[in-house]
Amino acid sequence: MDFSFGAEDEALRGRARAWLAEHLVGPYEDAIGLGGPGSEHEGVEVRRAWERELGRGGWIGQGWETEGPDGAYGNRRLSLTGQVVWAEEYAAARAPARVGHIGENLLAPTLIAFGSPEQQARFLPGIARGEELWCQGYSEPGAGSDLAGIRTTAVREPGPGTDGLHRVTGQKIWTSLAQDADWCFVLARTEPGSRRHRGLSFLLVRMDQPGKVEVRPIRQMSGTSEFNEVFFDGAVAAEVVGGEGNGWSVAMGLLALERGVSTLVQQIGFAAELERVVGAYVAACGTSCGTPYGAARAADPVLRERLVRQWAELRTMRWNALRTLGTTGDPGAPSVAKLLWGGWHRRLGELAVEVRGAVATAGPGDWAQGTPYELGLDEEQRLFLFTRADTIYGGSDEIQRNIIAERVLGLPKESR
Secondary structure (H helix, E strand, O other): OOOOOOHHHHHHHHHHHHHHHHHOOOHHHHOOOOOOOOOOOOOHHHHHHHHHHHHHOOOOOOOOOOOEOOEOOOOOOOOHHHHHHHHHHHHHOOOOOOOOHHHHHHHHHHHHHHOOHHHHHHHHHHHHOOOOOEEEEOOEOOEOOOHHHOOOEEEEOOOOOOOOOEEEEEEEOOOOOOOOOOEEEEEEEOOOOOOOOOOEEEEEEEOOOOOOEEEEEOOOOOOOOOOEEEEEEEEEEEEEEOOOOEHHHHHHHHHOOOOOHHHHHHHHHHHHHHHHHHHHHHHHHHHHOOOHHHHHHHOOHHHHHHHHHHHHHHHHHHHHHHHOOOOOOOOOHHHHHHHHHHHHHHHHHHHHHHOOHHHHHOOOOOHHHOOOOOOOOOHHHHHHHHHOOOOOOOOOHHHHHHHHHHHHOOOOOOOO
């Protein structure tokens, strides 16, 4: 297969590189590299401002397959390869991590596929301008990977002038960026007594509802709090996407969108992390190779083979993502991708501390007196702690294997 880019793509690469160089100045230059995995707490306000800067530049919603009544929503319409080019240049510039990616890459395509024209006209412009941020209300304490077991309820509001309004009550957990989001798309049970996949609806809930929506940060072992618990106590849901009772189909359609260009963006970040791990290995050997321990480490064929394997596997994941770019209707593609990158990233975290040796197990200061982040763990240590969750969040490995077995290979369903 030909994985090269054409002349039009390369011309776009030059324009993207020039735009980033022109705009990553002042406070945005200070925010370069902020907000990556495990560091979503960094520079939130400046990253929100950067989101609006991207909107003014037309760099949000490049792949949206719809237009507003007056044309595009201010966004550039790029081909799939053009979107990859932009993503590569964005990562190469180490531009601030996006705070609007959930709205742009998950909600917006879902509204385009399942939403009404009125819903698209209401919500897509705010996302395209970088002005409205979203979070995802799926998982619950008793329904993580088993999403069909959710218990959050939504009751239709009675009375005139309330058509389509629901009151949402329940708890969501592991909600990324909820502390900064303006809106949340929520999967809730709208049919009393319904079970499993039936009776669910996909609702849009504004987060700024004092007394009705409460966000509680969850402290991670890395010391940061990207995840949150969200409590709804009669919160108003203004919109139902895809019709009442059709929430499962909409939710599954959304999850299928977590691949393609967004997967490639993720892998570019992985490549930077791998480069740091290799650099740490070289530095550790360089400072200690005069000792018997350092010399043995530098010559350790197993450790060196694992570094090479990580590089080779990352290249393979990239080629697979490019090969499947733009494919639709394949229920196994997102699950295969998740299995690949989840295990790869966790192994990278383990390798990050292993190449450092015993020093990687020690933290500065007194561990009993503060969190790991407050104690100033280095990048490799934080990478190791954060990646312990990679094979769990976004659908555990067990769930992904079940999807592949049942929906792709046609094997008997797992007994419950």
